[in-house]
Amino acid sequence: MNEPLLQVKNLCTSFNVDSGEVRAVNGISFNLDKGRVLGIVGESGSGKSVTAYSIMRILVEPGRITDGQILYNGEDIVKYSEKQMREFRGKRVSIIFQDPMTSLNPVYTIGNQLREAILLHTDRNREQANARALEMLRLVGVNEPEKRLKQYPHELSGGMRQRVMIAMALACEPDILIADEPTTALDVTIQAQILELMQSLQKKLGMAIIMITHDLGVIADMCDEIIVMYAGRICERGTADEIFYNPRHEYTKGLLRSIPRLETGHERLIPIAGSPVDLTNMPKGCSFASRCDNCMKICLSTLPEELDINDFHKASCWMNVKQVYEEAAAEKEAESK
Amino acid sequence: MSEYLLEVKDLKQHFPIRTGWFSSKPLKAVDGVSFEIKPGETLGLVGESGCGKTTVGRTILHLYQPTSGEIIYNGQQITSQNIHKFRQEMQIVFQDPYSSLNPRMTVSDIVGEPLDIHKLYGTRGERDARIKELLRLVGLNSDHARRYAHEFSGGQRQRIGIARALAVDPKFIVCDEPVSALDVSIQAQVINTFEDLQQKLGIAYLFIAHDLLVVKHISRRIAVMYLGRIMEIADADEVITHPVHPYTQSLISAIPIPDPNTARTRKRIPLEGDVPSPLNMPSGCAFRTRCRYATERCAQECPTLAEIGPGHRVACWNPHE
Numbered sequence: 001m002n003e004p005l006l007q008v009k010n011l012c013t014s015f016n017v018d019s020g021e022v023r024a025v026n027g028i029s030f031n032l033d034k035g036r037v038l039g040i041v042g043e044s045g046s047g048k049s050v051t052a053y054s055i056m057r058i059l060v061e062p063g064r065i066t067d068g069q070i071l072y073n074g075e076d077i078v079k080y081s082e083k084q085m086r087e088f089r090g091k092r093v094s095i096i097f098q099d100p101m102t103s104l105n106p107v108y109t110i111g112n113q114l115r116e117a118i119l120l121h122t123d124r125n126r127e128q129a130n131a132r133a134l135e136m137l138r139l140v141g142v143n144e145p146e147k148r149l150k151q152y153p154h155e156l157s158g159g160m161r162q163r164v165m166i167a168m169a170l171a172c173e174p175d176i177l178i179a180d181e182p183t184t185a186l187d188v189t190i191q192a193q194i195l196e197l198m199q200s201l202q203k204k205l206g207m208a209i210i211m212i213t214h215d216l217g218v219i220a221d222m223c224d225e226i227i228v229m230y231a232g233r234i235c236e237r238g239t240a241d242e243i244f245y246n247p248r249h250e251y252t253k254g255l256l257r258s259i260p261r262l263e264t265g266h267e268r269l270i271p272i273a274g275s276p277v278d279l280t281n282m283p284k285g286c287s288f289a290s291r292c293d294n295c296m297k298i299c300l301s302t303l304p305e306e307l308d309i310n311d312f313h314k315a316s317c318w319m320n321v322k323q324v325y326e327e328a329a330a331e332k333e334a335e336s337k
Numbered sequence: 338m339s340e341y342l343l344e345v346k347d348l349k350q351h352f353p354i355r356t357g358w359f360s361s362k363p364l365k366a367v368d369g370v371s372f373e374i375k376p377g378e379t380l381g382l383v384g385e386s387g388c389g390k391t392t393v394g395r396t397i398l399h400l401y402q403p404t405s406g407e408i409i410y411n412g413q414q415i416t417s418q419n420i421h422k423f424r425q426e427m428q429i430v431f432q433d434p435y436s437s438l439n440p441r442m443t444v445s446d447i448v449g450e451p452l453d454i455h456k457l458y459g460t461r462g463e464r465d466a467r468i469k470e471l472l473r474l475v476g477l478n479s480d481h482a483r484r485y486a487h488e489f490s491g492g493q494r495q496r497i498g499i500a501r502a503l504a505v506d507p508k509f510i511v512c513d514e515p516v517s518a519l520d521v522s523i524q525a526q527v528i529n530t531f532e533d534l535q536q537k538l539g540i541a542y543l544f545i546a547h548d549l550l551v552v553k554h555i556s557r558r559i560a561v562m563y564l565g566r567i568m569e570i571a572d573a574d575e576v577i578t579h580p581v582h583p584y585t586q587s588l589i590s591a592i593p594i595p596d597p598n599t600a601r602t603r604k605r606i607p608l609e610g611d612v613p614s615p616l617n618m619p620s621g622c623a624f625r626t627r628c629r630y631a632t633e634r635c636a637q638e639c640p641t642l643a644e645i646g647p648g649h650r651v652a653c654w655n656p657h658e
Contacts, residue, residue: 043520143610157611187385187547189608192591196607214521217550217593221600240597258525259595260554262577268532269554271525275490 003074004031005175005208006055006093011068013047013054020280024050026232027068032176037202037209039223039240041216045276047232048212052178055210056095057085091121094169098181100161104153110137110164111149114171121172136167141197159190163197170201177202178210183218195221216259220244228252231277231287234306238313248315251288286318294319339412341373342541343397343509348406350389350396354616364615366392368565369406371642376508377539381556381573383549383588387612389565390545391432394511397543398427410509425455428502432514434494438486444497445482448472451504471500474537475530492523496530503534509541516551528555549592553577558648561585564615564623567642571649581645581656584608584624622654630655 013025025047032038042048053059055070057077069076077088097103105113114133118124124132130149137145140163153161162182169177179198183191195218202209211222219226219240226243228236228251236249247253254272274291283289289299296318304316348370351363367389374380382390396403399420408415415423428451431437438447448468451457458464469479475496486494495515502510512531516524532555534540546552552559553573560570561584569582580586583606590606608627613619619626625635634654642650 043522159611188549188591188593189385189587190611191593192605193607195593196605215593216521216595217600220595220597221593244595244597255521256595258522260525260528260550261596262550262553262592262594265574266554269525269528271529272522273526275492275523276520 002034005034005073006032007069007071008051008055009069009071011051011054011070012066013050013059013063014066015063017062017280022279023232023282024063024279025054026282028229028232028234029068030227030234030237032208032210034175035202035206035208036225037211037223039211039213039219039226040229041213041219041226042229043214043276045231045279046229048214048229049180050232051229052095052180052210052212055178056089056093058089058095087121090117090169090174091172092174093176093178094172094174095178095180096162096165096169096182099185100158100165101153101185103165104161106153108152109149110151110153110156114149114164114168117168118171132171133167136171137164139170139201140164140167141193142167158186159193162186162190162194166194166197166201170205170207173205174207176208176210178212180212181214182211184213184215191218198222216255228255231279231282233287233316235288235317236313236315238309238315242309242313246309246313248309248313248320249288249317250292250294250319252315254291254293286316296322339409340375341409342376342378342411343374343543344407344409345373345393345397346371346407346409348393348396348408349404350392350401351404362616365565365618366615367396370562370565370567372560372567372570374509374541374543377535377541378558379535379542379544379556381552381559382543382545382562383547383552383559384562385547385588385612387564387615388562389615390562391513393562394429394513394543394545398424398429398511400429425505426507427509427511428505428507429511429513430495430498430502430515433518434491434498435518437498438494440486443483443485444472444477444489447486447497448482448500448504451501455505457505467504471503474503474534475500476526490523491519492526495519495527499527499530499534503538506538507540509543512542512544512546514546515544517546517548524551531555549577549589561588564612564618566623566652568624568653569649569651570642571646575646575649579658581649581651581658582624582653583628583630583655583657586657622652630657 009029010027011025012027015022040048054065065078070078111133115129118129118132134145142148142163183194223240226240227234230251236252247256257270258272272291277287285300285302286304289295299318304318306314306316307320308314348367350367351365353361354364356362370393384390395401397408410423445468448471452464468482472479477496516527544555556573559573559576561568563584569585580589587606587608594600610627613626621637621639622635625631640652640654642652644650
């Protein structure tokens with residue numbers, strides 16, 4: 001089998017704040033294969049964005065990677081110098097952010113910002129860079145691209161700005177695109193446009209995408225594989241079908257139960273009780289235990305290990321262990337009869 | 338007395354935008370909106386940002402002075418002179434639970450303030466008892482009364498906002514995107530709180546949101562707005578299953594469905610381009626610049642809401658099934 005494009009191994013990222021160490025990402029591992037779309041879903045504070053920032057090494061103080069490896073084509077980028085990182089960002093991996101309003105520089109024109117990225121990472125000259133910028137704007141479906149190059153970000157709508165961000169991220173043909181809540185700030189119809197655009201570009205250019213979002217609808221639409229995060233840890237991972245139709249972690253199940261559906265009537269929603277855990281004061285056992293309906297004694301004392309459900313599906317929940325025992329016991333009973 | 342708790346007739350809200358030293362231009366945030374809400378009913382108001390849905394909610398409560406149109410509550414017309422007596426009947430819950438609560442007030446002051454203003458208690462003890470009752474009603478603990486807003490999570494803060502709105506025992510609440518700032522697992526808690534309160538106290542809601550799945554869940558009827566006008570209004574299930582206006586159809590086809598099989602098979606009806614500027618509205622139908630079925634008539638005449646079925650009204654010259 002081929003080596004995965006990106007391997008994250010036991011990544012830990014912490015923020016040292018006055019009230020203690022916040023373990024935003026607490027030992028997560030995953031692989032990303034070439035040309036795949038991986039979704040990371042979780043609520044605010046689950047560590048999904050910090051994972052993305054860790055891969056790009058753009059954590060702001062006091063955040064730092066405390067442990068683990070991030071292997072890109074076998075090289076550990078955690079050990080990269082800032083100079084090597086600058087080479088790596090944009091060219092190998094790029095990121096688009098949630099808020100296109102604040103992630104473009106308001107005092108430079110669109111063309112200026114696009115050209116900057118191209119000149120920095122490729123050996124094109126100014127003229128070629130300009131041609132490339134135009135080509136990219138056309139690719140992402142910006143109308144009148146010549147005019148847009150001369151405009152400033154405030155002259156464009158939110159959807160247009162997000163298209164410009166995508167154009168900028170893809171201008172140097174990265175292998176991996178990290179999309180951190182790329183459509184959360186946009187309206188539904190614009191969101192649909194952007195998701196469709198990302199899908200078609202992914203097919204055309206063949207890059208891998210890490211899609212970070214809290215919206216299960218967006219995840220279902222876009223992703224081949226899904227990682228569900230809670231309180232800095234991965235609680236479940238698998239193919240989209242496995243996660244949506246055969247969830248095996250109590251948190252995932254709760255999440256899927258709590259969203260209103262289009263096809264159902266007006267039945268009561270089943271919410272997840274309580275509120276998210278305090279990251280400075282993490283419980284000893286499973287971090288979801290305090291909100292879990294099926295919490296057992298062991299959940300409070302011991303962290304569950306990740307268990308294979310099948311070839312495409314893993315989950316870290318004691319309920320699965322319990323189920324294995326129960327099935328074994330039932331089998332034994334059947335045999336003795 | 339009419340069967341409706343609230344009737345809004347041809348409501349207009351134009352904001353003057355200065356274009357020069359002495360010249361200004363109207364921004365037509367709301368341009369002729371009419372709807373009715375029955376007692377104890379929920380009307381969902383959906384639309385994209387800038388369509389004027391929040392302005393409708395605020396204008397009903399006279400937080401903005403309406404440019405023209407009528408707002409009739411329980412058979413009485415609301416004007417800026419008599420709004421104060423209606424403030425006890427009509428309340429609002431805001432979108433952002435982080436900025437809508439005063440950080441220097443304790444929860445008991447936040448929830449108690451409307452009681453003070455409307456002088457709804459005799460003794461100090463009655464006031465405290467009422468605050469405790471309100472907190473219990475929205476699922477908070479009475480110990481929470483002495484804390485400050487920053488000590489609570491987003492969902493809890495939104496409950497404080499709801500308790501404050503409930504303090505005066507209103508019959509109608511404008512809920513302005515009350516769950517969009519909350520996490521999915523918390524959203525369901527707050528939505529359930531709204532539904533429980535409606536059952537218990539018979540409150541009518543105008544539920545404003547951009548998330549169609551949430552609106553569909555909580556509303557009996559849904560109105561779809563675009564650029565200051567209502568495009569379609571009908572029973573919630575009817576709007577979702579049989580949308581007739583091309584805009585509603587696109588909007589519904591764009592909802593991200595949390596189900597991989599449906600996501601793979603369904604067809605989106607993409608909308609081209611962006612929403613036109615409300616300062617520079619297209620002639621005739623506001624949606625015609627992005628509409629697949631636009632004809633010449635759409636550019637000349639503005640369609641009005643016309644009944645096409647029981648309780649189903651559409652503003653379109655070329656409605657499509």
